[in-house]
Amino acid sequence: MTYFNNNNSNKPSLKTVSERKYNELKQQFDDLIHNARLNEQLFKRFSEFESHLMESNDLKSLLTAMTTEFADYFEIPFLKLVLEKDIFTHWHLAPVNLEQYKDVLTYTLCDYPELLVNANGSLYMGATPKKISREIHIPINTLSFAQLPLVRNKKLIGMLNLGSPDPNRFRPDMGTDFLERLTMIASLCFENACNMEQVRQLSLVDGLTQVCNRRAFDEALIQETSSAMRYQRHLACLFIDIDHFKKINDHFGHQVGDEALKQLANCVKPLLRRSDHIARYGGEEFAILLPETDLSGANIIAERIRETVANQEFQLLDQALKITLSVGVACLDGSCDGGTNIETLAQILVKDADEQVYIAKKSGRNRVCSRQR
Known part of the structure; x- marks a missing residue:
């Protein structure tokens, strides 16, 4: 005679399933809340730094903000700001001593296409690109890298290069909204600094002899x-x-x-x-x-x-x-x-x-x- 075991004691009860589902949903909800708070904090930090950038009306303070202060504020281990050489022609009466800015490099960008990770100059996040490591002296232990383009009047005027030994710091699948907004603000600040300097030059230069007035x-x-x-x-x-x-x-x-x-x-x-x-x-x-x-x-x-x-x-x-x-x-x-x-x-x-x-x-x-x- 065959006996069927009708004992269901090993099967999870409906209550147990509901509790597990509840706990899973609760964990997902808690994760969403946690991520939302992190994003809120990150947004606040970016907003604070954007305000600081917009207060930098001259090139010297802007360069300091985009290098030393940026790296300190966001705890970036490696930073190099590459700028188009032409941008410095506006400061011939008040020259900037670039030796004071170890994290600033200048190039004629059209002559150095290898400095761009993406040929079209778009934002990049991911593994450290070998083709520019030597040119901007990226440390060997840099395992993730970001390149943020600075564009003024539809022309590339520079790139902000960031690196970290943490492979997850700049991942390709990360959201880039905050970084793209920051680069837009930085580009506008450079344009504003250029315009301010041109106005200052006009007020300080003798139009006939081109020496100081x-x-x-x-x-x-x-x-x-x-x-x-x-x-x-x-x-x-x-x-x-x-x-x-x-x-x-x-x-x-x-x-x-x-x-x-x-x-x-x-x-x-x-x-x-x-x-x-x-x-x-x-x-x-x-x-x-x-x-x-x-x-x-x-x-x-x-x-x-x-x-x-x-x-x-x-x-x-x-x-x-x-x-x-x-x-x-x-x-x-x-x-x-x-x-x-x-x-x-x-x-x-x-x-x-x-x-x-x-x-x-x-x-x-x-x-x-x-x-x-």
């Missing part, structure tokens, strides 16, 4: 005087006046006079250091600041300028003319009048140099006169 000189004068007094260093000032400039305008016309001013500026600039400041002070008068230069050194530079100009024949439109200069030199020794405020010392320096120009003119022109303060 009076406003830029006055700003540099205060800064350099303050620095000279703080560190007890010399600061020299040269005032340069074209001899008989009115006669050039009267005899040959103002176009020839304008050409004389432009060519004079181009003649003098190569004789100065990068740290020196030259400006068109007004009319046919130029002013030059020479930081860390004593009276003897300033006289040598002034004489070199005077002699170079006097020995050159200027081709001014259809006129070949000789030009001579009267140069006034004044110098602060860095320790004088310790109780005098910076603005007063700056005015004294300029006044002394200007007075020496008039002495040079009264003494026969085409000469250098100087005074130590």
